[in-house]
Amino acid sequence: MVTYIDANSAPMKNTGQIRLYGPEGFEGMRKASQLTARCLDELVSRVKPGVTTNELDAFVFEFGQDHGALPATLNYRGYTKSCCTSINHVVCHGIPNDKPLREGEVVNIDVTYVLDGWHGDSSRMYPVGEIKRAAERLLDITHRSLMLGIEAVKPGARTGAIGEAIQTYAESERCSVVRDFCGHGLGQLFHDAPNILHYGRAGEGPEMRPGMIFTIEPMINLGRPHVKVLSDGWTAVTRDRSLSAQYEHTIGVTETGCEIFTLSPAGLDRPGLPA
Numbered sequence: 543m544v545t546y547i548d549a550n551s552a553p554m555k556n557t558g559q560i561r562l563y564g565p566e567g568f569e570g571m572r573k574a575s576q577l578t579a580r581c582l583d584e585l586v587s588r589v590k591p592g593v594t595t596n597e598l599d600a601f602v603f604e605f606g607q608d609h610g611a612l613p614a615t616l617n618y619r620g621y622t623k624s625c626c627t628s629i630n631h632v633v634c635h636g637i638p639n640d641k642p643l644r645e646g647e648v649v650n651i652d653v654t655y656v657l658d659g660w661h662g663d664s665s666r667m668y669p670v671g672e673i674k675r676a677a678e679r680l681l682d683i684t685h686r687s688l689m690l691g692i693e694a695v696k697p698g699a700r701t702g703a704i705g706e707a708i709q710t711y712a713e714s715e716r717c718s719v720v721r722d723f724c725g726h727g728l729g730q731l732f733h734d735a736p737n738i739l740h741y742g743r744a745g746e747g748p749e750m751r752p753g754m755i756f757t758i759e760p761m762i763n764l765g766r767p768h769v770k771v772l773s774d775g776w777t778a779v780t781r782d783r784s785l786s787a788q789y790e791h792t793i794g795v796t797e798t799g800c801e802i803f804t805l806s807p808a809g810l811d812r813p814g815l816p817a
Contacts (some may be wrong), residue, residue: 547562549730560727567681575803578655589670595636630790646677680764681787683811684813685789685812703744756792761798
């Protein structure tokens with residue numbers, strides 16, 4: 543049984559109820575999400591061969607500090623970094639370290655800032671120098687998958703419509719959709735109801751209603767969809783070591799469709815753009 547609740551009267555924990563936010567919540571989410579988008583814009587020129595993901599992580603922390611925000615991942619369930627950096631066959635939750643990035647790699651950087659109690663969550667793919675055509679194609683397909691999922695968001699539709707749009711397109715391009723991870727509700731909580739699956743059928747899942755806020759963050763593989771989590775307890779990789787990519791936006795359901803809170807103010811959140 544899916545239940546919906548006014549976010550103002552909901553307890554500050556994930557109860558499984560879906561919160562519906564009003565204009566104040568949407569404004570708080572705009573501010574937090576735009577700070578995240580601006581940070582991701584700043585990273586475009588910083589991702590290059592020889593740079594370490596620890597250096598990028600330090601920038602994410604400092605950028606947040608400079609703007610009165612904290613990274614939500616820092617000390618979250620024992621995670622010790624300010625962002626996630628997932629390289630090549632790493633699907634998600636890659637941990638920044640001191641290993642330099644190499645020419646031809648691709649890296650997903652996932653940032654969530656908490657600003658005035660609101661969470662802005664977004665991730666993008668970054669090419670490290672010149673990348674192979676297969677990688678370029680995967681980035682294009684993954685971003686298109688995300689945007690098709692967003693196009694399926696409208697009041698009265700079910701969340702399964704998002705998954706169906708993503709799965710249908712990705713599989714038509716001979717790629718696979720990771721099933722082990724999903725999008726999620728957020729707002730004043732980092733992870734909340736509902737879960738947003740990136741596969742499925744249009745008639746399944748909770749009904750989307752104005753005021754719902756959640757992420758859509760498909761992970762698309764060039765090979766098979768299966769993943770495993772490494773011994774660090776965080777890093778998820780493709781079992782067949784095929785290339786993986788992910789793009790993520792935070793959106794709010796409106797009366798007519800949705801608002802994308804984490805759009806890049808500089809238009810840098812699409813693949814194939816120069817640094």
